[in-house]
Amino acid sequence: xxxxxxxxxxIRKFIKLALEEDLGSGDYSSLGAIPAExxxxxxxxxxxxxxxxxxxxxxxxxxxxxxxxxxxxxxxxGDSVSHGDIGFEVAGDARDLxxxxxxxxxxLQRMSGxxxxxxxxxxxxxxTDVRLLDTRKTTPNFRIAEKWAxxxxxxxxxxxxxxxxxxxxxxxxxxxxxxxxxxERTLQFLQDQQLELQIEVEVRSLQELAEVLEVGNxxxxxxxxxxxxxxxxxxxxxxxxxETEASGGITEKTIREIAETGVxxxxxxxxxxxxxxxxxxxxxx
Numbered sequence: 001x002x003x004x005x006x007x008x009x010x011i012r013k014f015i016k017l018a019l020e021e022d023l024g025s026g027d028y029s030s031l032g033a034i035p036a037e038x039x040x041x042x043x044x045x046x047x048x049x050x051x052x053x054x055x056x057x058x059x060x061x062x063x064x065x066x067x068x069x070x071x072x073x074x075x076x077x078g079d080s081v082s083h084g085d086i087g088f089e090v091a092g093d094a095r096d097l098x099x100x101x102x103x104x105x106x107x108l109q110r111m112s113g114x115x116x117x118x119x120x121x122x123x124x125x126x127x128t129d130v131r132l133l134d135t136r137k138t139t140p141n142f143r144i145a146e147k148w149a150x151x152x153x154x155x156x157x158x159x160x161x162x163x164x165x166x167x168x169x170x171x172x173x174x175x176x177x178x179x180x181x182x183x184e185r186t187l188q189f190l191q192d193q194q195l196e197l198q199i200e201v202e203v204r205s206l207q208e209l210a211e212v213l214e215v216g217n218x219x220x221x222x223x224x225x226x227x228x229x230x231x232x233x234x235x236x237x238x239x240x241x242x243e244t245e246a247s248g249g250i251t252e253k254t255i256r257e258i259a260e261t262g263v264x265x266x267x268x269x270x271x272x273x274x275x276x277x278x279x280x281x282x283x284x285x
Contacts (some may be wrong), residue, residue: 003151005144005160011057014144015064018103030095040094040284042101044087044108047279050116052081053152054108055088057145061104066096077152078115081278089285101282110142111149112278118153118271124252125259130266133158133245137269146272158267166190166199170224173201179208183215200245209234213241223263224248231261 046052055077062069069092075081087108090097122132134150134157136143147157159165168182176182183201190197198219203209212221223234225248238244245265246258258266 003148003157005157006148010144011060012064014141015061015103017141019061019065019099022102023099027095027099030098034094034098036095038094039092040097041089041091042097042282042284043089045281045283046081046085046087047083047281048112049082050080050112050278051119051153052079052087052108052112052278053077053115053149054111054145057107057111057148058088058104061107062090062096062100065100066093068092069096069100081112087280090282097282105280105282107145109277109280110275111145111152112280113275114146114149114272115153116278117275118150118155121252121255121268121271122154124255125266128256128259130259130263131156132271133265133267134271135247135267135269136161138272150271155271156265164197165219166197167202167222168199169202169222170204173208178211179203180211180215183212183218187215187217202247203234206230206234206237209237213237216241218242220245220265222247222267228257228261231258231263235262 052075055073055075059071062071069090071088071090073088075085075087081087118132125132132155134147134155136159138146143160147160151157159167166186168186173179173182176185179201186199200220200222201212201218202222202224203212204224209221212218220243221238222245223231226234226246231246235244243264245267246263247267250258250266250268255266
């Protein structure tokens, strides 16, 4: 699984900032109550059914807290899990275990919830050629984990941020004075700045789509809040020249019908903002 944003440096930075937020000047509960050098074992208990995600993240968190912590995994990211399953065992300094515990669980529970919901929506569109995309509707400073979870659940990551592709949405178009002006100015900007970035353009009507097609030189067209009948007509107009993406107001009830229009991608913000976390706990053994 090649995910450009998942460099060792980016993951270590995420973990460092998250641990600093939690530990602050010290875990005084553990420092006060637990003897120094006390050794302990714990295991991850799954209390829900779904797709587990975040085990690799958990490993990295434990090892960043202390390289002396030893782990044995019984599950892999992407595995199906049920209530009572054990994900892993960890052993080492008790204070180190507790320093890592909450961040590990926060990541595992949320990432597993996202992976589970992504897998569920993928099941609803099974048999079609459409691919499920996430969006930038993510939790600030937690995007790296959320997009990683989407990928584990079988989804596809859209752009990671504002810098890695051009997406001209409704406000860009309105502020620019129309879709034609927005695309033409963007093409000139990329040429002037000697930048090579893919361009995606959101269209709200078949008329806007016709204008985009006249200008051309883009990569993907987002069909925003269109009826399935309009999506089909739009796909005929595009005629394979550009990738197509359906977006806006897509629910579990409508996603199958939209997938069957022949669109290339469906983007769903709910993947990262309306999931239910899986219940898990890390208990001493």
